[in-house]
Amino acid sequence: MNVIIVEGMSDKKFLEAYISYLNEIFPKRYLIIDRVKNAKGQDAIFSVLNTQKIQIKKGVTKNIGILIDANNSGVQEKIDNIINPAIEKTFGVKNVIQSPNVRVSIDFEGNNINIFCYICNIDGKGELEDILHDMI
Secondary structure (H helix, E strand, O other), X not given: OEEEEEXXXXXXXXXXXXXXXXXXXOHHHOOOOOEEEEOOHHHHHHHHHHHHHHHHHXXXXXXXXXXXXXXXXXXXXXXXXXXXXHHHHHHOOOOOOOOOOOOEEEEEOOEEEEEEEEEEOEOOEEXXXXXXXXXX
């Protein structure tokens, strides 16, 4: 199973619509995201990761993507103060994510999972809406 964690309901709805569109345009790529979970802040990301532990132990969840906004705090701040603490609290592994847009593999109780992280930003700040606005 593939799971993507986003910060809020609007990001969740946008991502689900975009994935649906991609699946129609490129059906042979088999872009399958089984669940898009919305979370707000470190504790919420931890909560979503923590609920996936059972599925990871069963070998069901293989890939987890974390898609959040840089906002005004910036990319590295999000990695250091939100993403890595949530991963450490869940899986007991410190400073797994060093930079966004890199796949990191973690062994959790004999099960290998991939964690992907993308932080929406323009010049290190901002959010998904800013990227979409600049495109228009």
